[in-house]
Amino acid sequence: MRRYLIFIGAGLLLLSVLAAWGASARGPKPVELVPTLTGKPEYCLTCHGDLPQISSSHPIKTFGCIICHGGEALALDANLAHSTMRGGANPSDLTVVEQSCGGSQCHSGSAAEDRDHIQRVMRSVQSTYSGAIASMLYTFGAQPDLTARYGMHAVTDDQITTSTGVAELQAFNAAQFNNSSVSQFAANCTTCHINAKPNEGAEYARWNGCSTCHTPQAPDQTAGTGGKVHQLTTAISYTQCNTCHNRGNYDLRTMTFVPRTDQPTDRLHNYYQPIAQFTQCEYKLDCIDCHTRTEAMGDGDIHSNKIEIQYIQCKTCHGTPTQLPQTKTLMDPNDIAFRLADLNVVAELNVGDTILVTDKGEPLWNTRVLPDGTYKLISKADGRVFIFKPVMGSGCTQDPSRQDSAYCHTCHAIQR
């Protein structure tokens, strides 16, 4: 054997060892995090150290990443680390929300402890789409009345608390109706419930599940970056609501979605469809300044129509010519109003403060009754302050028995 072969072999081995060593030294240095809630090390921050903390209610040192996202805590290879993530990039997708947001009884549990967010959302019209389905089936003769029987997912309710509550919904399957309009509806009109994949286009872009509303900026599908936003908030701007609402109309004849063609340049015209009437509250405030979490996420019952759960009216805050709005002075430091105010600190709320409440007794914690008999509303989205007066004592001559918002619009609607 030629002796230089030994030297070549030794040189080759040395070179390859050096190359291997160099390659491994270039790899990322593991960044460990041991969240207090799990006590188990995770290494997601090795690559994701630049992500902002998702919200002040979910501090990274307490929660870490795995408790919500799943995934392989120890893997430093992206494919493996991400292979077992819940819901891909969105653990709040309704198919996995119980394991992520609901885990350890966080946002899942009993109504008595106000931990039943997931249960309420799963039954709400926003996720079941039961109202639209029921109306459509009734319109095309596929069911005898407007009571909901189907949802985008099957769901049951064994504790009905309202007169309009329904015990169960079956999963909507267009094929069982053998009706072309129903099939068209299924094909064209089921992109609006909160677990649907939205239509293409930046104006529709949003996440699914809880993040539909709570992740503020929509993923920018047109920019090509995915526009991923790592944030959860209760300060939900009207723009978030607009990714679904005010985007166009459904043509009942052809069962197709007809997007609005106008291009509003200001907020007044951004909001509403041309024939709609509305007052300045409805384009100056953010949606959540008036509409409560119960309206948005449901009251735990399965309803057949949005109307059954959307109950905030002008009179909730303004009262009627003969009656002041309902108020409550907060004396119990454990009142739910304080918990809600803590989650979105736009104004200090103290024991002894008097706030407005809804007919159902829900605290409108962002309002205050002022000593002079006027009221203050602090916008939940951006902290703007609005002072307003009750109807009683004003010049309003409206029939006290006709106090729904539609009547208010008759005089107070904005001219466009």
Added chain:
Amino acid sequence: MPTNRSNTRSGSLSPGYNPVMRPSFFNHLHPPTIPAEQSRWRYTLGAGGTGVFLLLVVAATGILEMFYYIPTPDMAAQSIQTITYLVPLGGFVRNLHFWSAQALIVVSAIHLLRVVFTGAYAPPRRFNYLLGLGLFIISLLLDFTGYVLRWDQGVQWALVVGTNLIKTVPLLGNWLYVLLTGGSELGLATLIRFYAWHIFGLTLGAMILTVWHAFRVRRDGGIAVPPPALRRDQRRISRHELARREVAAMLFTGAALVILSATMAAPIAAPIHDLGAMSGNARAPWFFLWVQQVLKWGDPFVLGVALPLGILFLLALLPYVLPKPASAELGRWFPKSNRAAQLIVAIVSAGLIALTIIGRLSTP
């Protein structure tokens, strides 16, 4: 006992040898001189020696892995992630372990083919041929048990289907299944058993058979070449030259392993969450792809158990039923005197390779 041999435990040709002592094992394997024909690359391909080197690398890296591996179903895959990503050089050591184990199968198969295609199994080497065959089977089982120790979704198919195959053995099936898996279903007992087999039972068997196999090579007169009178090349090489060639082979093999390990990561997947749900990779390990492929075509016992055992039996019988290859033709590829064995093994190998390729290309 008068002797002119100097291969003493001191290992040199120096005159101060102790004639009472037997040669050391190293010197037993490296006599002062051997016929040059016995260590020609073209003839031996260096496969046997490379196999021993790979075995040493597998053992050394395996011992290192044992310091971190945790053989419980809920921790196994996680501890492998720890080794792979968090232990300094852990991923590299694991890759070395993986690649040398895969290379060992390939090199062993090449060694087996070399022995058959050169007629080297002829008496007096029939028994050592069986030892080698046994060693090859043990290597396959070591590879399979090591593969299962990952206990992740990548091995789920092989784990579930492989162990279920045992149940198809007539009469003894269920008993064998419990013997293998430690219970009526896969779990902690199964993993512990695979672990014990991997690091102890099979490893011990491999060590004993390797030493025995190597020892028998010399006892049977070294690597098969024609008797001195019939040799065309009468030259001999010294043990130093033999050792140099072995070192060169080790260096080149080592460099290849390091390059492989630095550039191609050993497979890893997410931990198994539900053994019942056949999610994840449904492909058998590459050396059993051919079994997976034939299993699609009929009775699991006949094709999955009896067929592999039959092939093994056939290989084992070759030196005993076929005519003895001519002594003059030893040391040469494809001697005329053992055409039958060449044909049988060529057909079997071509079949296995073809099935492996089909298995790799088809959806599992």
